[in-house]
Each structure stands twice: as C-alpha cells, then as structure tokens.
Amino acid sequence: MGTKRRDFIKQASWAGMGMFAVDLNGIFVPLGTNKTLNLMNNDFEKNQLGKYGPWAKSLFLNKMPSLSFRKEEFSDLSAWKVKATAQVKERMGYLGIEEKPKITVHRVHLFDGLICEEISYQLPYGNPTRAVILKPENVTGKLPAVLGLHCHGGNKYLGLEKICKVSYKLPEYVEEHQQQYYEGSAWANELAKQGYVVMVHDAFAFGSRRVLLEDVPEERRRGIKDFDMGKVENINAYNSWASDHEHIMAKSLFSAGLSWPAVYLAEDQIALDILASRNDVDPFRLGCAGLSGGGLRAVMLGGLDDRIACAISVGFMTTWADLLMNKSHNHTWMIYIPLLPRELDFPEIFALRAPKATMVLNDIEDTLFTLEEMKKADEMLAEIFSKAGASEKYRCTFHPGPHKFDKNMQAEAFEWFDRWLK
Incomplete structure (x- = not known):
C-alpha cells in the first residue's frame, strides 16, 4: 500500500x-x-x-x-423476435391489463356517410377512457380495421378529437390543431370512408385520461381549475401545466417500476382488444397508424403485438444517438425505455414486426429529428426486412415540409393499408 x-x-x-x-x-x-x-x-x-x-x-x-437482427449471429427471425420482444417488455416494465373492461355505448348516429359510435370503458385505474368507432354506413360483413393513434402535439387537454370528428361544428381550437398537423383533415374519418372500421381512443394522460387538477395537491395546480376549461386561455394554461408536469409523471412511473411506453402499450392493446372483438371486424386484418406521439405508439404497438398486420409510423423515426446527441431536449418523456439502447436501436423496436407490412413516413424539415439520423433509421429497417426476406413489406418515404401528416401523406398511408389489409 x-x-x-x-x-x-x-x-x-x-x-x-x-x-x-x-x-x-x-x-x-x-x-x-x-x-x-x-x-x-x-x-x-x-x-x-x-x-x-x-x-x-x-x-x-x-x-x-x-x-440487433443485423448481427451475423441472428439468422432465425422467429427466435430473434421472441428473444428481443421479451427483452423490450422487460426493460419497459410491461405488465399488461388482464381485466377486460365493460363498454358503455353513449351514442350511435350517422355523420357524413359514417356510423359513429361514441363509447367509453373503465380500466382498473384512472378516469374512464373515451373512444369513437367509425365505419361506412350500408356496409355488411367483416371489414378491415385500423386503430387510429392520436398525436401529442403539446396538447393533453385534447385526445381523440385531434384526428376524428362526429359533427360538422368543431371548436376553433380543434380545427386549428387539425389544420396545423393534418391539413384540416380528420384522417380517421377519411380512412373509414374507404371501407374500414376505425377506432380512436384517448391515450394515457390525454383527453378523458388526462390528469385532473383536482386530483393533485393544491400547491401543484397553479390556481387552475378543471371546471374553467370552457375558455381557450384556460385550456392553454392547462396544457402548459401538463407539459411541465410530464417529467413528474415519467419519474413517478419509473419510481413505480414502470415506464410511459409500458402504460401506452397496455392501454393501446386494450383498445385493440375492443376493436378486434367486434362482429363487423376481421381480426386478421388489423392495422394501426399515427403521427408524432401516435407514430411512437405505432412503433410500440406494431412492434410488440403480432395482431397488427399493417403498421404505419408518421413523423416519428430516428435513432437513439439522435436523441442522445441532438434532439432529446424537444421530445416527450414518453419515448424512453431504460437500458434498451444497449440491446436494440429505436428503429429495431418497429422491426420486431418483420415480415409484416410496415411503413414509415418522414418530413424532411421535421425539427424533431435530424435528417441524417432519420435516413440511418430507414437503412436499419430496410436491412432487417431484407434479411427477413420481406423487402416488399417495408416502405419509407420522405416528404417536403415540417412535422405533419398532410393529405398527400394520408393518401400514401391509405394506399398502403389497402394493399395489405384489403
């Protein structure tokens, strides 16, 4: 010594x-x-x-x-998927929800050529989940079905209204959201008109599932009250509060041995259960799609649930390195799975669905990601699908403009659904 x-x-x-x-x-x-x-x-x-x-x-x-399936040591696709899927679920702290909820039907009516069912269901925790199911009128038999996954958009007051509508008269703040991100289109309605049953539900911490101010300590509320939400300025105040509260939600979930992706996956799977069990749905022709936070959920649900025959992630594809070095500062806490980057890069979660139909739609001027890393993610996915003998089942395209899912992109997504679900 x-x-x-x-x-x-x-x-x-x-x-x-x-x-x-x-x-x-x-x-x-x-x-x-x-x-x-x-x-x-x-x-x-x-x-x-x-x-x-x-x-x-x-x-x-x-x-x-x-x-990574790109490594030479992995040649058996099925064996790799079993092993890697189990690891992703372990890392995220996945529990699932065994108890199937009872569904309450609140209203069924015709709107713009669609049958609109407004429902809710109670999960074992939190407020009841509100959902809308859309399908073409005067259509019989079992139809292909898509779970529409709404975006984050910095707006937790809204949920399903971001991508669907059940009447012509919408609040101005809903119209503004649809215009900003979807070129004024309620894309879930437009897809349903093409011959699909489309279900949209409020995600964890959004819309009917948002954290109510009355349920948190008064010193955390900033003087905002739940019953004041009739005015736009109060909705904006809530969204500002919810944005600042997001890191508390994430850290609290970590403290419980969970993660946000685990809760998302479990709740989206319950919605998929409800959709797949309908008499008018073909359970072998199920899809999911979403922009941004909805694209993140499409990666998780599409990658980890074999029932999804066709999955489309819009405006949410990059690498862990991009988030580490460049972009975690402008992203939600809803992405992160502790330690998983050691075992799978972010695109490889989506690649767990190979050889099933998979699409990624990117925006070239999307400030949430760097273009170079978006292209690297595409290369990873293409390599895995090629190795799986399913190159024709994967497509990635880059569209001009900022973060969005505009009508041209919607048309490409709908064509992809038609190709693989009809």
Missing part, C-alpha cells in the same frame, strides 16, 4: 508539471500518446451534452446493439 501511495504522489506531481494527463477513469497517461491527444482535443461536434456527448455515445451507440 505504501509503494502505491508513493507512486500516486509521484505521478500526481508529474501531472502538475504537465508531464502526464489524467483520463476519464482517473488513470495517469503519459503526454504524447494518442489517448492523451484525444483527451486534450477540444475539436468535437457540438451537441446537447457538450463534451460528455461523445463519451456517452461511445459507450454503446457506436456499435451494433447486442440484440
């Missing part, structure tokens, strides 16, 4: 004289070596972690993840 102590003191004095540098592990390294040159080099790509970014990326993201 004495010798080691003397050596440490000697090396420390040399370091003080500029003869040694100290690496990230506290080890003395002689000046002039490549290691010290790298340590002292300040020329690095700027990123949101500063000098810590390259170090964090080098730990696991500069190499192929351990469970």
